[in-house]
Amino acid sequence: MLDTLRSIVQEVSAATDLSDALKVVVTRIRNAMHTEVSSVYLYDAEAKRYSLMATKGLNQDAVGNVSLASSQGLVGLVGSREELINTEDAPAHPRYHYLSETGEEKYYSFLGVPIIHHRRLMGVLVVQQQERRKFDESEEAFLVTMSAQLAxxxxHAEATGNITAAAKETTASKEARFSGVPGAPGVGIGKAVVIYPAADLSSVPDKLADDIEQEIERFETALIAVRRDIRSVGQKLSSDLRPEEMALFDVYLNMLDDRALGAEVIV
Structure with missing residues (x-):
């Protein structure tokens, strides 16, 4: 799952806009989890409604045209509780709300997780399946991790007006303001630089190393330093982030493990 997660994150980062990013997410999640449906519902805090903004498995005509009130359905329940819901028989759940436009009536298994950014609800990420079964812990962890990445x-799309553009097919711009979480004390003032296009590792040329042992030593030293930095930042932010967001630090550390990234580089 780590390789899959890393691949999805890279693809999402390279997406040109929110609509493309959501399409990548639902497609790759469905393939990775071997489910029949993967969908993203975005939450509009002013209207207090969830809109289906991307899906792989449900009717495509429903995208952008179907919405739920904040109190409706299992999606609304996931959002109001701000915790995942995993059930093997969604239609039997007392909060189930049938949306005829989506064609979801044949799907029983349901796993939904909230998409939360800095303790603010952004939407709900859902996977569904016809077979009646409960999704296991590894599947829950994978979807929670993806929701944190998607948040x-x-x-970012909300701050730059991209959500409005995706929903209303307009390119109207708006003022953007970003509130961050400090990772270090102090104040920094300077120019912000947007790197475009996104970094593409495939464009980096292959070069033969003059001293292989030295290069391996430098690589291993870099891994140790990055792991140390990630642990340090995680400890500093532990009181400001939700457990689901903190879980990302463990995911990154696992990616940097000698048996993961290390095994891919040093053969």
Whole structure:
């Protein structure tokens, strides 16, 4: 799952806009989890409604045209509780709300997780399946991790007006303001630089190393330093972030493990 997660994150980061990013997410999640449906519902705090903004498995005509009140359905329940819901028989749940436009009546298994950014609800990420079964803990962890990654993408799109553009097919711009979480004490003032296009590792040329042992030593030293930095930042932010967001630091550390990234580089 780590390789899959890393691949999805890279693809989402390279997406040109929110609509493309959401399409990547629902497609790759469905393939990775071997489910029949993967969908993203975005929450409009002013209207207090969830809109279906991307899906792989439900009717495509419903995208952008179907919405739920904040108190409706299992999606609304996930959002109001701000915690995941995993059930093997969604239609039997007392909060189930049938949306005929989506064609979801044949799907029983339901796993939904909230998409939260800085303690603010952004939407709900859902997977569904016809077979009646409960999704296991590894599947829950994978979807929670993906929701945390997606939260940052949605928050950026919201700040830059991309969500409005995706929903209303307009390119109207708006003032953007970003509120961050400090990772170190002090104040920094300077120019912000947007790197475009996104970094593409495939464009980095392959070069033969003059001293392989030295290069391996430098790589291993870099891994140790990055792990140390990630642990340090995680400890500093532990009181400001939700457990789901803190879980990302463990995911990054696992990616940097000698058996993961290390094994791919040093053969």
């Amino acid at each position: 940052g993408v949605i928050a």
